[in-house]
Amino acid sequence: MLALAGTAGLAAPLAQSVGDPHLRTIPRTLEEVGRVAAVTVPPSDFSTSDRYEGMPAGAATVRARGTADAFSQPSGNMSFEGELDFKVGNGLFRKTWVSSPSSTQASDGLGPLFNARSCQGCHVKDGRGHPPDGLGDDSGALILRVSIPSTDEEGAGAIREYLASWPEPTYGSQIQTRGVAGQVPEAKLAITYEDVEVRLSDGQSAFLRRPTYELQDLAYGPLHPDAMLSPRIAPQMIGLGLLEAIPASDILAHADEDDADKDGISGRPNMILSPEFGEITLGRFGHKAGTATIREQSAAAFAGDMGLSTSLNAAAFGECTEVQLACRSAPDGGDASRGGLEVDDESLDLVAFYARNLGVPARRDESDPEVLRGKQVFHETGCPACHQPSFVTHRLENRPEQSFQLIWPYTDMLLHDMGDGLADHRPEGQASGTEWRTAPLWGVGLTEQVSGRATFLHDGRARSLLEAILWHGGEAQAPRDRVVTMPRADREALIRFLESL
Secondary structure, eight states: OGGGTTTTTOOSOOOBOSSOTTOOEEOOOHHHHHHHHHHTSOOOOOSSOOTTTTOTTGGGOBOOOSSTTTTOOBOTTOOHHHHHHHHHHHHHHHOOOBOSSOSOGGGBOOOSEESOSSSTTTSGGGSOOOOOOSSSOOOTTEEEEEEEEOOSTTSOGGGGGGOOEEEBTTTBTEEOOEEOTTOOOSOEEEEEEEEEEEEOGGGOEEEEEEEEEEEESOTTOOOOTTOEEEEEEOOOOTTHHHHHTSOHHHHHTTOOTTOTTOSSOOOBOOEEEETTTTEEEEOOBTTTTOBSOHHHHHHHHHHHHHOOOOSSSOOTTTTOOTTOHHHHTSOOOOBGGGTTBSSOHHHHHHHHHHHHTBOOBOOSSTTOHHHHHHHHHHHHHTGGGTSOOOEEOOEESSOGGGTTOEEOOOOOOOEEEOOTTTOOOOOBTTBOTTEEEOOOOTTGGGHHHHHSSOOBSTTSOBSSHHHHHHTOOGGGHHHHHHHHHSOHHHHHHHHHHHHHO
């Protein structure tokens, strides 16, 4: 039970950080504070593109390739030495792991239960995953999280507000649909869809697909009666290091939990328990911002998706619970030369470096008149209330690629209630069952080019950007309704703008 390790009997609250414990920062001068405020002010003139807008990752921006490798380039401002580490990290990211024991001792330890054999197995070409398509595609790019509501039974009352759920007693925190030889996968995931018509202005209609998820062939007994399930597709990987480098204070400045300005938008941070730093800090990554750093996210993926141990998740049997005795007693790939781990800190850090430095492609057609009109529609519709266009990252001592860059990710990194239509009814950290982190929009127009198909939202149900918009509810209901009723030409311009990002 990853999140609970060391919490039993905790009587006093942990330290809570509103700063950035994962970063070595250099404070901004008063002159720099003024410059940052000036360059991140919302646009008022839509007749031309904003200065620097075509470089969404600042100096780290990369050339927009017209191939499936568009998301697989290193930061544009990376040194030669950095590129060497990036390539080694890429090799580890693409490595196919095998079960133990094996003659390839540097690559064994998979499972015993798992969803994918490599990081690349979910994040194909570093892009978005997609649900199984019924055409023989059983990729691990869609996984199913599972948990039960938390209680105070294990003495974690002091931090209960940060741990809204416990792993499900039999199946852990994630359903593993694969197993090494001799191990029985936990279950099969079946998805069915119901078509939902949405009538638009000017005689148009859109058809959404509402998914229903069912677990079949549960191998280790029934789920807990209070089990909560949440499907998740692998998100795109670009720009993660820049999102990690946004000052927490700048993110929190956009929070408006009580909707004080009465605009109907009440974004709030997900403050989570960081296993790396042992304190409560700002969550940034994952569909509900349930992870604080790229290193933690990488370690969680090694454990949950592949059953590989790291210093942050040291169990060699991965997600296997106490009920799964055969899984817990299976051979593992722990090695004394790696401190008994299957993935040592050097390898974990190289994978995190690779993930941190996947470059964001330059904008396309940002000065095109229809794109500019779409940008105006985007702002007038109210989309920037959640999809905050720009930030300036910290000045950093040891990460020059991410240091003091003007970036355009189109996210506020906060949680928003998206309504019952998208709800998974499963809390995570402080996020409720209807809340999701605002997804970054940079690179969204290249999704199909990179991944081979366009699928959006947390479970890939949306097959187009328009479908993704039409699923918005809750705080985003009013902007969504404006898209439904606006003239067709404005709607098409809005989509054209999004495709240029």
